[in-house]
Amino acid sequence: MRSRATRVVIGLVMALVALFTYFTNTQENPVTGEKQHISMTPEQEVQLGLESVPQMAREFGGLYPDEKVQQSVKRVGEKIVNATSVKTSPYKFDFHVLADDKIVNAFAVPGGQIFITAALLDKLKSEDQLAGVLGHEITHVVGRHSAEQIAQQQLTQGLAGAAAVATEDPNSPGRSSAIAAYVANLIGLKYGRDDEIESDQLGVRWMIESGYKPEAMIEVMEILKAAGGPNRPSEFMSSHPDPDNRIERIKEAIAKYKGK
Template identity: 30%
Template sequence: MSWFKITTLALTVGLTACSASPTGRHQLLLFSDNDMSSLGAQSFEEMKQQQKISQDDKVNRYVQCVAAAVTAQVPKQAAFDTWEVVVFDSDQVNAFALPGGKIGVYTGLLNVAKNEDQLATVIGHEIAHVLADHSNERLSQSQLANAGLQITSVALGSSEYAQYRNATMAALGVGVQYGVLLPYGRTQESEADIVGLEIMAKAGFNPAESVDLWRNMAAASQGQQPPELLSTHPSHNTRISDLQNTMAKLPNYTANKPNCS
């Protein structure tokens, strides 16, 4: 075994031992918060240049209002100061959050997330993926498996970034836009459900609406291609049952629900 592989393995073992998710699960995290934030910001800027941004003032105020209420309940992050929210004008039923505090919401989602509480459910869930370092975890697993050995070093500032763009986007959770799918695992999805539900409940939104949201998602997929959000966020009876169990354990938060409509 080469010196590089020995060093990488030793680093991996050390990081795995000292890194834990919000639910206490051991994680493999090879990259720093600053590295992930830089990668997220770079990817987000590229998306803003290539995709149509909504100019609808009413829609933007609505999404920004819900997002602001949810992010206000998120602890301050060391690698960035503020959350940036952009509404993309697209029929895609989708949303995402990237390391570095970048949130994207597609207007098509608003046809399925039918009220403030359901939109807050989606935004809270996506933010939870960032807080739980799920992108770092997936990129680290790819790095360890030699499938993405050069992805991060190239993506963070090199002119060769485009060569690895699709794989990087997939690891960040937005690969569906680029024809590359790297779904979050069931454990990561469950974690995002739990953490996201608590965040939106703290903001004053109704967590019970999360069940109706996923039922809407399932209904939207009948007889046609499933919503893009379901491509990486599968919805099923087990998920709804888990959400109901999580709701039963939530404290009674007293925050006033914001009026965003």
């Protein structure tokens, strides 16, 4: 009994430390005005992003070899950055086409490094659609979504560790850790969905402000829906909201920002 009580006390202390660290690291986002729990500085995000570029390229078959294609994507991305309040952010944006012609994807890493695969680029039919993809990813950067995710992972890992210590059953080692990790992953999924919705909506804003047709964002959703095929995972268990649901939110954003 004494051993069990000791484990519970240690677990509670670990949980309190994790919670205190998370909630005391609060910063206001200069672009969105949102208060966020983030432990990294913008400078650290930029450095992390720059260091990740070579590894990201290797994971997707390297950079696409056609320099004209690379420059055309950079031109669209830079147009969005320079025409909007994104240019006031502390991030250093750069845009890369990855050589992978099978995986349909685009993503951003902290600090301004943005990637699109050749497979997705090949499916886009207009510069407006490309602007929709890049505007979405730009928002992930200025929204500091990766930095938030890192802080959330640190919190959930701390809580999972605390739960494992407090509830470990000597007769079934590892079971409580697995359960705690599963709960932590479910918590993380909610933030991912919220980030995607915010990126769609602010992406629409950046498109309008930089002279692109925001309806092209809806076309992008249709492309992603088709690429996913009929066996897409349910929205609840996915880090990305269902494309049909996203389309409705995009329409709302178009009406909102076109009316300004």
